[in-house]
Amino acid sequence: MKIRPAHTVENIKPYFFASLNKTLAELKAKGLDIIRLDMGSPDLPPAQFIIERLIESARDPKKHGYAPMGGSSAFLKAVADYYKTRFEVSLNPKTEALALLGSKEGIFNINHTLLDPGDIVLMPDPYYPVYLAGAQLADSRVFFMPLLKENDFLPDLQAIPREIAREAKMMWLNYPNNPTGAVAGLDFFTEAVEFARENEIVIVHDAPYTDLTFDGYRAHSILEVPGAKDVAIEFNSLSKTYNMAGWRIGMAVGNAEVIRLLATYKSQIDNSIFTPIMDAGALALTGDQSWLVERNLVYQERRDVVYDGLVEAGFEVEKPKAALYLWARLPEKFGDPMQFCADVLNETGVSLTPGVIYGPSGKDYIRISIITPTPQIKEAMKRLVAWIKEN
Numbered sequence: 588m589k590i591r592p593a594h595t596v597e598n599i600k601p602y603f604f605a606s607l608n609k610t611l612a613e614l615k616a617k618g619l620d621i622i623r624l625d626m627g628s629p630d631l632p633p634a635q636f637i638i639e640r641l642i643e644s645a646r647d648p649k650k651h652g653y654a655p656m657g658g659s660s661a662f663l664k665a666v667a668d669y670y671k672t673r674f675e676v677s678l679n680p681k682t683e684a685l686a687l688l689g690s691k692e693g694i695f696n697i698n699h700t701l702l703d704p705g706d707i708v709l710m711p712d713p714y715y716p717v718y719l720a721g722a723q724l725a726d727s728r729v730f731f732m733p734l735l736k737e738n739d740f741l742p743d744l745q746a747i748p749r750e751i752a753r754e755a756k757m758m759w760l761n762y763p764n765n766p767t768g769a770v771a772g773l774d775f776f777t778e779a780v781e782f783a784r785e786n787e788i789v790i791v792h793d794a795p796y797t798d799l800t801f802d803g804y805r806a807h808s809i810l811e812v813p814g815a816k817d818v819a820i821e822f823n824s825l826s827k828t829y830n831m832a833g834w835r836i837g838m839a840v841g842n843a844e845v846i847r848l849l850a851t852y853k854s855q856i857d858n859s860i861f862t863p864i865m866d867a868g869a870l871a872l873t874g875d876q877s878w879l880v881e882r883n884l885v886y887q888e889r890r891d892v893v894y895d896g897l898v899e900a901g902f903e904v905e906k907p908k909a910a911l912y913l914w915a916r917l918p919e920k921f922g923d924p925m926q927f928c929a930d931v932l933n934e935t936g937v938s939l940t941p942g943v944i945y946g947p948s949g950k951d952y953i954r955i956s957i958i959t960p961t962p963q964i965k966e967a968m969k970r971l972v973a974w975i976k977e978n
């Protein structure tokens with residue numbers, strides 16, 4: 588029998604990092620010394636007190652059954668407390684917060700929650716790949732908002748044709764941004780909220796990097812804009828903020844009706860999160876935050892090493908104030924960044940990400956992550972600079 592997939596599934600490509608992992612395993616087996624500057628999985632562990640809480644909670648025999656759908660009240664209260672302390676944003680933990688199995692889960696599920704086939708989604712280009720796959724699997728139509736260097740990698744909302752804006756149902760934003768490392772100020776978020784209100788669009792702001800900032804910069808939540816909760820939800824995550832990427836815990840906050848709909852949709856799919864993970868997550872959000880300062884200094888040093896190497900190698904690149912990535916324009920002589928990344932990987936073992944996997948505007952760029960131990964990053968940049976000088 589010939590298996591016939593859904594047409595939406597047929598058109599979806601495998602997740603880039605899933606195929607890259609396979610290639611890297613093959614190269615490693617051949618003896619190549621691989622240094623990964625590609626994915627965004629933090630290499631550092633969470634603070635010890637968070638791990639201790641997980642262990643202590645897991646020892647409690649009462650913590651092993653199904654947890655409350657949408658998250659334990661302790662976790663949701665911690666989310667609200669965190670938003671109050673960190674952003675001065677008040678949330679009702681019962682109606683305006685929802686626990687997620689990592690924010691990727693919510694980012695995917697929001698599509699089917701809000702979109703009918705043919706609905707228009709406004710999407711930054713470059714984008715986090717799950718935005719596009721989610722939209723495609725919901726059979727919606729995508730309108731790209733290019734993020735250009737000359738606009739500080741912010742979308743130009745006034746450039747969106749009026750009829751598209753009127754018809755659009757949902758708009759993605761993501762600051763601090765993956766992959767560009769750009770940040771957005773409250774003036775931009777205010778403009779976006781106004782635009783969404785005028786055009787009756789739900790803003791979905793994806794904000795997992797608000798606590799990975801450098802040089803004293805403080806990133807914003809879109810919910811800091813007065814009235815933002817009328818039109819916006821925000822995805823956030825413990826993955827990057829607290830080095831808990833493998834734990835799979837995140838949250839959606841904001842507009843109560845969107846949160847209710849997403850909670851209903853996802854209640855058909857999953858059965859909440861392991862309670863000890865939520866207990867430890869609650870402590871991460873509300874406990875001592877001072878360890879994040881030291882951790883961010885580690886990232887900041889790595890950012891500087893990568894930036895200096897890229898400049899020496901002739902890339903056009905900005906020094907990001909936040910997130911875990913440098914977005915670098917390839918020197919013209921190299922042509923295709925996809926080929927460039929393949930050549931660099933095969934000849935030096937340094938694994939980079941071609942910008943085009945994040946959308947058409949990324950076609951001349953590469954993304955470099957800073958989630959590898961500092962000595963390895965230094966070695967990778969040495970190899971990259973030497974390779975570029977030879978080629």
Ligand SMILES: Cc1ncc(COP(=O)(O)O)c(C=O)c1O
Pocket residue numbers: 627688689690691692694715761765793795823824825826832836837
């Ligand atoms: C922009 C962005 N959003 C969401 C995620 C997903 O994070 P998680 O599912 O671990 O919360 C990532 C991970 O790399 C990301 O870069």
